[in-house]
Amino acid sequence: xxxxxxxxxxxxxxxxxxxxxxxxxxxxxxxxxxxxxxxxxxxxxxxxxxxxxxxxxxxxxxxxxxxxxxxxxxxxxxxxxxxxxxxxxxxxxxxxxxxxxxxxxxxxxxxxxxxxxxxxxxxxxxxxxxxxxxxxxxxxxxxxxxxxxxx
Numbered sequence: 519x520x521x522x523x524x525x526x527x528x529x530x531x532x533x534x535x536x537x538x539x540x541x542x543x544x545x546x547x548x549x550x551x552x553x554x555x556x557x558x559x560x561x562x563x564x565x566x567x568x569x570x571x572x573x574x575x576x577x578x579x580x581x582x583x584x585x586x587x588x589x590x591x592x593x594x595x596x597x598x599x600x601x602x603x604x605x606x607x608x609x610x611x612x613x614x615x616x617x618x619x620x621x622x623x624x625x626x627x628x629x630x631x632x633x634x635x636x637x638x639x640x641x642x643x644x645x646x647x648x649x650x651x652x653x654x655x656x657x658x659x660x661x662x663x664x665x666x667x668x669x
Contacts, residue, residue, distance in 0.1 A: 605635025
């Protein structure tokens with residue numbers, strides 16, 4: 519299953535506060551819904567587990583995350599790879615970080631995910647809808663957390 523999403527999130531903080539937040543992978547990871555047992559493994563690198571499934575097909579995916587920030591280019595990219603119980607996840611999400619008026623920043627984001635395995639195949643449209651909610655919630659939470667840390 520291949521999924522693509524895009525959207526925008528306005529952050530109630532200036533670009534400097536956004537970049538300061540994004541430089542800390544543990545703070546970024548805290549904005550990812552469902553990510554558990556998070557460990558920072560290197561600069562911009564983390565690992566953790568994500569629960570998944572529905573009905574009788576439930577489990578946890580082991581996930582490695584990489585957060586790359588490039589303030590000069592005005593872009594942040596998050597890559598996630600993981601698997602478990604015959605299921606795999608490959609995700610790339612990125613956002614252009616743009617000044618947006620007085621002390622505000624626009625995150626113009628997009629993401630692609632490739633989901634393979636029995637749990638994703640059986641979930642079908644329900645998995646697609648849940649994935650879209652999680653992606654949207656991630657960027658909303660990211661914006662909220664950045665605004666809180668800047669105030």
